[in-house]
Amino acid sequence: MLDVLRRIVQEVNTARDFNQVLTIVVDKIKKSLPVDAASFYLTDRENNQLVLRKTDGLNDDAAENIRFPIDEGLVGYVVSTAETLNIPSAKLDSRYKYLPNIGEDKYNAFLGVPVIYQRKVLGVLVVQRTEETRFREESVAFLITLSSQLAGAIAHWRLYNDTNAGPDQEHHSEKYFSCIAGAPGVAIGTAYVVYSSSDFDAVPDRKITDIDFEINVFKEAVEKVCEELKQMRERLADILLSEDHALFDAYVLLARSETLVNGTIERIRKGNWAQAALRDTIREHTIKFDKIQDEYMRERADDIREIGLRIFRKLHSEKSPAIKYPKRTILVGEEIGATQLAEVPSKRIAGIISARGSNSSHVAILARAMGIPAVMGASNVSLGWMDQCEVIADGYQGRIYVQPPAIVKTEYSRLIKEESLLKKELRGLRNLPAETSDGFKVALMVNSGLLADEAISHSETEDGVGLYRTEFLFMVRESFPSESEQQEMYHKILKAYAPMSVNIRTIDVGGDKPLPYLPVAEDNPSLGWRGIRVALDHPDILVTQIKALLKASLGLNNMNIMFPMLSNLDELDEAQALYENALYEVKLKHPDIATPKVGVMIEVPSAMLLAESFAKRVDFLSIGSNDLTQYLLAVDRNNPRVAKLYDTLNPAVLRGIKLVVDAGVKQAKPVCVCGEMAGDPIAALLLVAMGVGSLSMANSNIARVKWVIRSFSYKKARYLLEQVLVQEHCHQVRSIMYHAFEEAGLASLLHSGK
Ligand code: PEP
Ligand code: MG
Numbered sequence: 001m002l003d004v005l006r007r008i009v010q011e012v013n014t015a016r017d018f019n020q021v022l023t024i025v026v027d028k029i030k031k032s033l034p035v036d037a038a039s040f041y042l043t044d045r046e047n048n049q050l051v052l053r054k055t056d057g058l059n060d061d062a063a064e065n066i067r068f069p070i071d072e073g074l075v076g077y078v079v080s081t082a083e084t085l086n087i088p089s090a091k092l093d094s095r096y097k098y099l100p101n102i103g104e105d106k107y108n109a110f111l112g113v114p115v116i117y118q119r120k121v122l123g124v125l126v127v128q129r130t131e132e133t134r135f136r137e138e139s140v141a142f143l144i145t146l147s148s149q150l151a152g153a154i155a156h157w158r159l160y161n162d163t164n165a166g167p168d169q170e171h172h173s174e175k176y177f178s179c180i181a182g183a184p185g186v187a188i189g190t191a192y193v194v195y196s197s198s199d200f201d202a203v204p205d206r207k208i209t210d211i212d213f214e215i216n217v218f219k220e221a222v223e224k225v226c227e228e229l230k231q232m233r234e235r236l237a238d239i240l241l242s243e244d245h246a247l248f249d250a251y252v253l254l255a256r257s258e259t260l261v262n263g264t265i266e267r268i269r270k271g272n273w274a275q276a277a278l279r280d281t282i283r284e285h286t287i288k289f290d291k292i293q294d295e296y297m298r299e300r301a302d303d304i305r306e307i308g309l310r311i312f313r314k315l316h317s318e319k320s321p322a323i324k325y326p327k328r329t330i331l332v333g334e335e336i337g338a339t340q341l342a343e344v345p346s347k348r349i350a351g352i353i354s355a356r357g358s359n360s361s362h363v364a365i366l367a368r369a370m371g372i373p374a375v376m377g378a379s380n381v382s383l384g385w386m387d388q389c390e391v392i393a394d395g396y397q398g399r400i401y402v403q404p405p406a407i408v409k410t411e412y413s414r415l416i417k418e419e420s421l422l423k424k425e426l427r428g429l430r431n432l433p434a435e436t437s438d439g440f441k442v443a444l445m446v447n448s449g450l451l452a453d454e455a456i457s458h459s460e461t462e463d464g465v466g467l468y469r470t471e472f473l474f475m476v477r478e479s480f481p482s483e484s485e486q487q488e489m490y491h492k493i494l495k496a497y498a499p500m501s502v503n504i505r506t507i508d509v510g511g512d513k514p515l516p517y518l519p520v521a522e523d524n525p526s527l528g529w530r531g532i533r534v535a536l537d538h539p540d541i542l543v544t545q546i547k548a549l550l551k552a553s554l555g556l557n558n559m560n561i562m563f564p565m566l567s568n569l570d571e572l573d574e575a576q577a578l579y580e581n582a583l584y585e586v587k588l589k590h591p592d593i594a595t596p597k598v599g600v601m602i603e604v605p606s607a608m609l610l611a612e613s614f615a616k617r618v619d620f621l622s623i624g625s626n627d628l629t630q631y632l633l634a635v636d637r638n639n640p641r642v643a644k645l646y647d648t649l650n651p652a653v654l655r656g657i658k659l660v661v662d663a664g665v666k667q668a669k670p671v672c673v674c675g676e677m678a679g680d681p682i683a684a685l686l687l688v689a690m691g692v693g694s695l696s697m698a699n700s701n702i703a704r705v706k707w708v709i710r711s712f713s714y715k716k717a718r719y720l721l722e723q724v725l726v727q728e729h730c731h732q733v734r735s736i737m738y739h740a741f742e743e744a745g746l747a748s749l750l751h752s753g754k
Contacts, residue, residue: 001138001142008146025125029125033142040123044067053123062103066101068099074112079114086134087111088133091108109134111128111139113125116148117151117154122158156380159175159177177400177402180375180643182374183364183372185700186373186396186416187351189327189393190389193386194332203279205272206276208271211268211271218264218268222261225255226255226256229251255310263280264281267281278308330353331353332353332378333353333383336353338363338366350372350393353375353381353400355379357377357640358377360626360629362512367395373395390403429703429706435709438715442692443466443693444694444697445467445697446459446463446466446697446698449470459699460703464501468493468502474515478516483548490549490553491551503696505563506535508530510531511531513530546561547582550582550586550590554592557594560596560598561596562598603623603627611663619669621672623660625653629648633646633652648676661692662691664691678695678697679705685717686721689718711744724737
């Protein structure tokens, strides 16, 4: 059954429209289960109706015209309870509603399974039998599993491709995908889908004009693969038996076979580019072979896929010269990484849409640092399909509009204009201090991880860098940079900001920031080998970095160092010992190097509870609220499924942070917050009220936060903090703060989707 399920899901992924999705589903269910009818009913919430959208076994002609109230009949019952219903005789059931013309008089057994996506019932899968019997457990389990696996695809296609969901669907402005707000701002541009060379299924269709050129590109790739296969055979000549040699010959034949070559060329001739043409050829054949029960033949499908993938990787690695990033590129992908971002010319990048990740994942942080609107967690969206389409990425509300109608575009263009007006207004604050109306001053610092020259030219603050994430410099390379290379990079950064101070964080890799050249496979990377744990296990990496940092600061004296992700004091002792040694050694040669201040990041609950002990031993504390929230709430910061639970205004998070600030105050050590919450206007005000001396955030948030701080008195901020700290629910905190912001004339800052 698992095999059947896998094949259905695979086939659904190849569908090009909603009708095709439903045809595949209904058809496959009917073939795979002992049933006489299989149907799909769609909910039409606008009209409070259910629509018989596809059937195999009921009256086909009537389907799509059959509509009835959403709570009526057995199907309506499944919708209203969101539960499976399995009854032997539908007609005898009191909830049964007779519908003429539908042709279900002959059926007795009824099994209805809701299709639920993000807590909403999108439709009902129904199977029926003439016999009077209850469906067996295996059938029920099969249908429930299928329903859960198809929910995302159904959610996607019903939104964009369903012409039958009801007249109100014509209101195109309602057609958007709800995802997660990643980085604020709105981008209107052209989608450009990126995919990895191992993700064959993500290849988008792309129209081409020069057909002959594309055919040549394809043929060359085929020949290169054949050449590689032959070379492999030669290399293994002494080891392999002659039968195994034959296997390589067979592969070469397969690569040049009519099956692969002619089918693909035919598709190219129809105007699709080689990668997508090859994708379709291979899909067609794997589906065909997959249907065959014979195992030997099924393995031939694997061979075709394997050879196809080789050709595909060749095509992928030799980027077609036809690939041009659109003028306003909205980069779309399963998981956009720093390197993919870096490939787009900076003038062309307008926005980001990523299927994976959420508001606090590193791509989102990078996007915020670069001021690029980003929508994350777009996992319910079929990405390849939107390639080259006009798209709006609303990074405030986490919405994606594909081919938006004029009315939506006008509305968003207005918003963009308002934004730029607000920005201009905020520019007036540029030279004013971040100070409450009763004179309480706060330092507003910037988070960075980019190369200095770019970042500094846009910097909105003169308070320096509160967090410099060095790992990005490591992530965009192919091997560890040497000490002198690092020294050069750090010097550039420190020099660009001098005389402002820069808090440089030592390398913080692992978790969602893997290094391509230090691969680690872990079941639970967030709780695994990351941050200081990696650095202490590889003291050579940490010591090289510290030495490079110290030397880079020579003559500038504006550097502080901090260690990430500590969970106990032993780690601090070890890190400090390595640091002291490195400092001693460097000072032997360069006695003029100033001794930096050393701090720790508080981002783990244990460190939060031991904050005072940490504070005693270091010069400053820096709260990494992104990770601290993740670990306090047990919510993976990168998982869109639980993103709604990730809330820095959760009273538990606020109370936890207050503990750390109090510990710092008690030990007379400055406390900074450098997680994303420092840049959230509401949270920032509460942090100031707690006694946080500096807030470090994305450059694009500085002006807003300054506006907030200047709009309140410290006294009022303290009063609000007292009120929120005794609340028990996130929504209560939000409501108190919304009210205060509205009263202070700051309603326009309340963009947060929560
Ligand atoms: C944090 O966890 O809050 C933090 C600033 O570090 P990062 O986001 O880089 O993990
Ligand atoms: Mg962190």
